[in-house]
Amino acid sequence: MSDNETVTHHRVCHLCEAMCGLVIQTEGERVVDIRGDRADPLSRGHICPKAVALQDIHEDPDRLRKPLKRVRSAPGVYHHEAIEWGEAFDLAADALATTIRDHGVDAVGAYFGNPAVHNYGMLTHQRNLFRHIRTRNRFSATSVDQLPHHLVSLWCFGHMLLQPIPDVDRTHYFLMLGANPLASNGSLWTVPDVRRRLKDLRARGGKLVVIDPRRTETAEMASEHHFIKPGTDATFLLAMIHVLFRDGLVDPGAMTSHTDGVDEVGAAVTELTPQWAEERTGIAAADIERIAHEMAAAEAGICYGRMGVSTQAYGALCQWAIQVINVVTGNLDKPGGSLFTAPAMDQVANTSPGGFARFTSRKRGLPEFNYELPAAAMADEIRTPGEGQIKLMVTGAGNPVLSTPNGQALDASITKDIDFYINETTRHADIILPPTSALEHDHYDIAFPIAGFAIPPVTSFPISMGPMAPFMIGRYFRNLESVLPND
Ligand code: SF4
Structure with a gap:
């Protein structure tokens, strides 16, 4: 050629x-x-x-094409020098083996960023690597992004990856909280060309209702947009659930025989009236009542929430309440509602369901999820001396110094990196292993078809709504009492 x-x-x-x-x-x-x-x-x-x-x-x-080794050129002064792949692998493997031998397996820390999930080599092989290095000090971008979705999927549907997605092309009513797909192109929801899809929804007589403290690009094109006081989304959602039960609008439809605990949910929201929510959220009680009625009456409706309702104090409660609304209005796993997907490569069948709080971080006692600790614990686990302290850090496709809580405190002990740029994190690395550019290797996304469009399967697993209600709502109120003593 x-x-x-x-x-x-x-x-x-x-x-x-x-x-x-x-x-x-x-x-x-x-x-x-x-x-x-x-x-x-x-x-x-x-x-x-x-x-x-x-x-x-x-x-x-400036893209790295060869491995780099950090070299001390004068006291306190370092620079990176290019080395061959063989030497880089030897240095990295020796450092891993020495660290584990001298300090134990928990002395190895690992952080992987979101792009790792879009790379099948990274996804399959870093899992394989850490199957052999069973450190408790594993971190990823999950805990600063979508962790509440996984937790609620585990508790309600039995697997962290059973994530229902909005069937936007067939819906008639779309209630969206804390999401801006016009900027993101969808998140936990594969939706390219979303502007046209939302325009089509309105053109066929459907309605898009956006709840957001910001006038986002998506809010601009909504049928209606309600500003909400930041961090009060759980209050809005619980009041909606109250209205659905109070006004006899609960009908899980095809989900009825799969779902338990609906009555417990109803009992838990008895006192959470729209008037109570109006004071806290700034959204009129009449609007909360009307939106609940519209959602229940729609031929097919969706309640969906993303980053804005996940990365806040009550993220798990918000995501749980969103799924409760989808279930009790009969819109879960229904065309035009929130669908479970049937991807070609079924990760639900091929991965463990996940787990929660089987161990905690040493310093702050934060719970693990799916054998990962929250990224917010990472700096403490590097800096706090004692058994289990991280001595060597492996990062891949991420820049946690820039993107995670206490990022500046991570300016220590980062010993091996996989990235193709020198950035805020990799500049500390003793070894940098650059991958090929995206245009130099093949690609198949095995993760996100699970959050994409697919033929809806008939739900065949039990859905558990109620057992979490007293726990989640009770915790919400205990916390509210502690932060709002005069409320
Ligand atoms: S998949 Fe690529 S082209 Fe499409 S919206 Fe995302 S970044 Fe842009």
């Missing part, structure tokens, strides 16, 4: 959950064109500027 011959490649963008189809043209080693694939049934030609910038990353002279 000559360098002047144009070759067309079809692939999926790996940069976010939208998984847009791309058509990439190359001439020899040169990328000459990147555009959206109009034949892709999901993205229908849509792409965002990040996909076009794949070429910039690929050609960037």
Whole structure:
């Protein structure tokens, strides 16, 4: 093949959950064109500027192409030098083995960022590596992103990956909290070309109701937008559930025989009236009542919440209440409602369901989830002396110094990194192992089809709504009493 011959490649963008189809043209080693694939049934030609910038990353002279070793050039002064792969692997493996031998397996810490989930090699092989290095000091971006979703899926549906997704193309009523898909292109919800999909919802007579403290891009195009006082989403949702029970609107439909605990939920929200919620949320009681009635009356409706209702004090309660609303209005696993997916590669069948609080972090006693500690505990676990202190840190596809709580305190002990840039985290690394650019290797997203569009299966697992109600709502009130003593 000559360098002047144009070759067309079809692939999926790996940069976010939208998984847009791309058509990439190359001439020899040169990328000459990147555009959206109009034949892709999901993205229908849509792409965002990040996909076009794949070429910039690929050609960037600053992108690392060889492993780097940190070298001391003068007292207190370090720089990185390029080394061969063989030496880099030897140094990294020796450091891991020595650390485990001298300090025990918990002396190895690991942090993996979100891009690791879009890379099947990283996803399958880092799991394999840490199957052999069973450290308790594992961290990821999950705890600063979607952990409440996983916790509620584990407790309500029995598996952390059973995540229902909005069937936006068939719905008639969409209640959205703390999400801005026009900016994100969907999160735990694969939805490229979302602007057109939401326009289509309104064009067919459907309604989009956005609850958000900010006038977001999505709020701009909603049928109605209600500002809410930050952090009070749980109050709004619980009052909605109150109205559904009080006004006899509870009907789980096809979910009835699968679901237990509905009566317990009703009993737990008896006193949580819209008037009570109005004072706290700033949303009028009449609007809360009307939205609850509209959601129940819709031919098919969705209640969905994302980062804004997850990364707050009551994230798990918010996500639980959202699923309660979907269940009791009969919209769970229903066309036009919130669907469970049937991806080609079924991770629910192939992974463990997850677990919670089987051990805690040494310093602050924070609970694990799926054998990971919250990223907020990472700096303490590096800095606190004693058995189990992290002596060597492996990071991959993440920049926790910039993106996690106490990031600046992580300026220590980071010994091996997998990244293709020197950034706030990798500049501390003794060894940096750069991966190939996205355009240099194949790609198949095995994680996100689980949060994407698929044929809805008939739900065949029990759904448990009630047992969490007294625990979650009770905790909410105990906390409210402690922070609002005069309330
Ligand atoms: S929306 Fe996401 S998947 Fe689509 S092109 Fe942009 S970054 Fe890639």
